[in-house]
Amino acid sequence: MDVSTDSKRGPPTDGEGELTPLEQEVLDEYAKLAGNLDNLSGILAELAANPSAEILDALRGLERKTTTVFTLLKASVYSIVLQQEIFGDERREEGGGMGT
Secondary structure, eight states, rough: OHHHHHHHHOSOGGGTTTOOOOHHHHHHHHHHHHHOOOOOOHHHHHHHHHHHHHHHHHHHHHHHHHHHHHHHHHHHHHHHHHHHHHHHHHHHHHHHHHHO
């Protein structure tokens, strides 16, 4: 029980204000991480506010390619459906002619 209450109070009283090397290393790493996250946040905010011309050009190219693929896909599906209808009509005509 004493250990948990001691950890809530802070460092031990015999070397108050001093950190172990491990504690100092952990705090340094957290400080570096916080600095890196601040830098990343700033860069992302800048990119969101002012997208670069390269990114916009790449997105336009991607949009054109996607549109082309979508158009070709629609045409292919239409062609398949049309072929199935033609073959279905031919089969009905052949089947109807034999029965009469």
